[in-house]
Amino acid sequence: MFNLVIGQYVPMESRVHRLDPRSKLISVFLFVIIVFLANSWLANIVLLLFCYAGILESRISLPFIFRGLRSILVIILFTFFLNLFFSSGGRLLLSLGWIHIYQNALIQSVFIVIRILVIIVVTTLLTLTTSPMEITDGMENLLSPFKKIKLPVHEFALMMSISLRFIPTLLEETEKIIKAQAARGSDFTSGSLKNRMKAIVPLLVPLFVSAFKRAEDLAMAMEARGYHGDTGRTRLHKLVWNRRDTVMMMIMALLAAILILVRVSGCW
Amino acid sequence: MTHIYNSKTPFERAALDHVSLKISSGSFTSLIGHTGSGKSTLVQHINGLLRPSSGSISVGDFVIEPQKKKQDLKPLRARVGYVFQYPEHQLFEETAIKDVCFGPMNFGVSAAEATKRAEECLTLVGLPSLFWHRSPFDLSGGQMRRVAIAGVLAVHPEVIILDEPTAGLDPHGQKEIMELFHKLNKNSKLTIIMVTHNMGDAALYSDQILVMEAGQLKMSGAPEEIFSREQDLRNMGLDVPETMVFLDKLTDKLGLEKGRPVFTLSETADRVADLLNGGAAHV
Ligand SMILES: Nc1ncnc2c1ncn2[C@@H]1O[C@H](COP(=O)(O)OP(=O)(O)OP(=O)(O)O)[C@@H](O)[C@H]1O
Ligand SMILES: [Mg+2]
Numbered sequence: 001m002f003n004l005v006i007g008q009y010v011p012m013e014s015r016v017h018r019l020d021p022r023s024k025l026i027s028v029f030l031f032v033i034i035v036f037l038a039n040s041w042l043a044n045i046v047l048l049l050f051c052y053a054g055i056l057e058s059r060i061s062l063p064f065i066f067r068g069l070r071s072i073l074v075i076i077l078f079t080f081f082l083n084l085f086f087s088s089g090g091r092l093l094l095s096l097g098w099i100h101i102y103q104n105a106l107i108q109s110v111f112i113v114i115r116i117l118v119i120i121v122v123t124t125l126l127t128l129t130t131s132p133m134e135i136t137d138g139m140e141n142l143l144s145p146f147k148k149i150k151l152p153v154h155e156f157a158l159m160m161s162i163s164l165r166f167i168p169t170l171l172e173e174t175e176k177i178i179k180a181q182a183a184r185g186s187d188f189t190s191g192s193l194k195n196r197m198k199a200i201v202p203l204l205v206p207l208f209v210s211a212f213k214r215a216e217d218l219a220m221a222m223e224a225r226g227y228h229g230d231t232g233r234t235r236l237h238k239l240v241w242n243r244r245d246t247v248m249m250m251i252m253a254l255l256a257a258i259l260i261l262v263r264v265s266g267c268w
Numbered sequence: 269m270t271h272i273y274n275s276k277t278p279f280e281r282a283a284l285d286h287v288s289l290k291i292s293s294g295s296f297t298s299l300i301g302h303t304g305s306g307k308s309t310l311v312q313h314i315n316g317l318l319r320p321s322s323g324s325i326s327v328g329d330f331v332i333e334p335q336k337k338k339q340d341l342k343p344l345r346a347r348v349g350y351v352f353q354y355p356e357h358q359l360f361e362e363t364a365i366k367d368v369c370f371g372p373m374n375f376g377v378s379a380a381e382a383t384k385r386a387e388e389c390l391t392l393v394g395l396p397s398l399f400w401h402r403s404p405f406d407l408s409g410g411q412m413r414r415v416a417i418a419g420v421l422a423v424h425p426e427v428i429i430l431d432e433p434t435a436g437l438d439p440h441g442q443k444e445i446m447e448l449f450h451k452l453n454k455n456s457k458l459t460i461i462m463v464t465h466n467m468g469d470a471a472l473y474s475d476q477i478l479v480m481e482a483g484q485l486k487m488s489g490a491p492e493e494i495f496s497r498e499q500d501l502r503n504m505g506l507d508v509p510e511t512m513v514f515l516d517k518l519t520d521k522l523g524l525e526k527g528r529p530v531f532t533l534s535e536t537a538d539r540v541a542d543l544l545n546g547g548a549a550h551v
Contacts, residue, residue, distance in 0.1 A: 173357075176352070180350075182341075185345055202370065
């Protein structure tokens, strides 16, 4: 029922999976920034190729990723047309009543779509190949300098890992409750808007009740096992920075260099 | 019929693999099998909560097929009730009695009639009336289960699916609930399909037992027939009823041959008496 690709983790064996979460996080962070350097066809093609290579390396099937992108198709199309209709410059290509489409607007819209697409693909790739556990560990590790200025980094990381961990559980739970209520004749997929809204209550109440119960149980279970916050806590999985992580950083530096070069040289 | 979860994703898995079966109306059918064998998945097809990936299901004049566009399943669900594995998943109203009314009112029963039915059903499941006007969330797990069962009975279905109905009840409560369903089956000709891990219940109350393993239907037949294939069951990680275990031990001790499976306590007592009187000839 819930075909969520974005934000899901697919445990597999690949070079991308084996990268240290820190190098992946840094790469994604860098990538999201340098994407904005791309304002030419060549640069955009480089970005697309980079994504394609990443997907190939991760061994995650392309159709699977596309299916994930389908869910944000509306947003992409919306941005595309908004840009297409409301910016101007260059030759007038088409004019339909009040709609005027200019050459530059078309090119810009395509670039923006590519930008959104590559950012989403890369972040999706991060979550697909890195378990929530690893992501938060990496995050905490990268942010640990901020502990010096008394930012509760560990607590934030914990909160994040718990919420990530419970997203699938809550979805599963929602599905179960929907089924249980559907079996009793409640229906929120058809009928008038008012009826549908009313049918939401029997879904939300049990969902909240069980979420609160879960939170309580979890807190109790953590305390029972001696959890007492950050200080003095040791780790089961130590993060290890390998040669391949350094290589990954090199690749990112190279990508940034290429994009800067393309931009300054102003070709295409 | 086959059911594949998360089809076309890396998480794809076949939960049901070419299962074919028939359940006659008015019968009491038990479904047993190891955890994860696909029992819940199978029964969720019966009232259209899940659609098969291939194959079809017919219930009365309803046919559920994979390609068919969404049809109105409400009439089907009014006739096939479903008690879920964990009842707290469906309680939401302010009071237990209102929660029981939810089902009937969804199917177009008037408020007054629904309340009447709710009172009947809550009595039937043995929830003391002092709990009727309390919040369902203040009840114990076993009491919640009773409310959930009442909520399904109040719709007056012809078929009831029970997914481990007695899990989480005390021994006395388990017996009470099982007796209730037995009575409904015998007196009101309610068709009952029960998923259970309790071999004793399966043996004692069913007309037909279905055995599932890894998404496949491995055996089906009358309780006696199923439980005489003890070795096959053990290979699937399943057990036989306690009464049989007891008699097997006894016959072993006495160096006698195993007899026909028996399930009730009084039959077992009779058999023991026979055995102790040296009546091996009887078997
Ligand atoms: N919503 C779902 N999405 C994906 N896989 C599922 C889903 N529900 C069940 N499965 C898988 O299908 C298989 C059969 O599950 P099912 O719930 O039918 O088992 P069961 O026989 O009822 O087990 P139990 O006795 O523990 O209740 C299991 O391997 C399970 O992991
Ligand atoms: Mg089950």
